[in-house]
Amino acid sequence: MREAKRRGANVCRNGFRSLLIVAAFGFGGAARAQIPPSPAEIAAYDALHLAAYRGDLSALRQAAVTGNGLEVRDGQGRTALHVATHARQREVMRELAKAGADTRALDAQFYDAITIAAVADDLETMRAALAIGGDPRAITSPYRGTALIAAAHLGHDGVVRELIAAGAPLDHVNNLGWTALIEAVILGDGGPRHVETVRALVTAGARRDLADRDGVTPLQHASRRGYAAMVALLQ
Template sequence: MARERGLDGLERILENVTTADQPTDPAAALLRAAADGDADAVAVALRAGADIESRDEHDRTALLLAATYDHVAVAELLVAMGADPDALDDRHDTPWLVTGVTGSVAMLEALLPANPDLTIRNRYGGLSPIPASERGHVDYVRRVVRTGIDLNHVNDLGWTALLEAIILGDGGAAHQEIVRILLAAGADPGIADGDGVTPLQHAEQRGYDEMVALLRR
């Protein structure tokens, strides 16, 4: 498979693995290597027969572990070998959804070739731009708005990414920039929360003057 996909470095690793090098529990070795960020050990575990979709006690796959700990090289290898970017764990996270929490643009880029399902929701009913907007991940939001993901998605709390940037943000420069990016990308400032309070009203209530100015344009 590595040869067919032109993965020369991985092919060399797999060809040089001896029986003595192979782990006795390939699945456990795969998951451990993914969590540790050891791409060579991941390759060895796969060569030893590990199922690429093996799961740990929390139903996390190797790709989800790589995404969680931001091990981009491991994720690139696993994606190249066909790992599922949509595998859900027991917290209803996927490798893709995790990027909205970590804010890793490099991981986002590593996962996009696997064509992740951008409509899968996390345990709060949200898509990846929502936690990213809450946490102030400016670069991530700037990149994710170009994927075609639904920026007006409303989570189970009744909040969009725009609302979370205002309600759960600190009103500072990072969250101001996120509001600017979301609006420029087509986020609807007229979508109110479950109580009918709009993004503009939330910004006004909090004294976030810069956001107010952006929302009034």
Template sequence: MGMAAPMSAASLEERLHRAAEKGDAATVRTLLAQGARVDARNPAKATPLLVATRHNHVDAAHALIQAGADVNAKDAIEDSPYLYAGARGHLEILRATLAAGADLKSTNRYGGTALIPAAERGHAEAVAMLIAAGVDVDHVNNLQWTALLEAILLSDGGPRHVQIVRQLIAARADVNLPDGEGRTPLQHARQRGYRQIEALLLAAGARPG
């Protein structure tokens, strides 16, 4: 009986992507041990770690990071495991990417850091983690918005976003930094009737006009 042909690298890596998508950490480890490249790209240029991160598969993500996966590797639309975990509030994976050398200055396709979409989407725990890690709270994205502006402009003004505004103020975000049209966070909060946010901004030194 002839010996079985060795599995091709391409086949190993396709299986690695499928295992990452399913969250099968044991198979991820097995395939890596068999020689699958930890940062192999799929047709969308995503790595297995980004695939696992998109599905919030914590164990599979940990297995890949422990094997040296690049937490900053971007796909075709400029998502990386670190940026995606921050934007989606996937806290365990975000924590692991930060520990593994996440580039705090890296930006998404909108020119924003991980902090900006985290603030917009109301992920207060992720915001706290990113602030503590040292992400620039006053970074301005391609839309000329900061995390503070997005927490007001693109929110419902509810408790999660009030908490995020409070966190950003505590981190010394510039409460008077305007958008590209010269409108300040306070003006946007007033326009939307977000009274709690307005009060926080005024207490932090926002100029009324």
């Protein structure tokens, strides 16, 4: 009887964890909080935000000439820099930084330019965000994570390697109780890019012994899912 109750509790816990994953990241796996400007929002933009989205440097310079409005927000809390990052307008990002824009600003969902580019798997734009003063160690997202955790969860291995080189924290634990290494396993598909993500993290020295809130390590998660290549890296 006691053993049956224990198994029942484990089933309930695992079911709750599955619901938590779906609620946090949606059925498609990508964090729902990453919201690029919609067509309706873009149509309503004027001045700085519109110039940032279009990559119109002349209009941007005119709008930013006094330095006023650099931190004006749209309905999702995006500054012109966030809009430029979503639109992959790297020259605009550099121009905004020169004008004095806050390169570490967070939008309404607590994402900065680095994390926006990391989630988009946009390595060049992320490099631009780093170069203008973005912080690879910043705590971002509603899950109190980092750009590295977001990229690892999606298997963006090139972005992961770049963030590691930039000094992103390897072992930060988000408010779900997960590190970048754990997310690469439990939210990954076990495919080549997630395997390379795990390889990059392990090679850089990410702690393989850090378990989730249920005491399950990355190796145990990989073993349960039959991710043989990850198991080999994590042993």
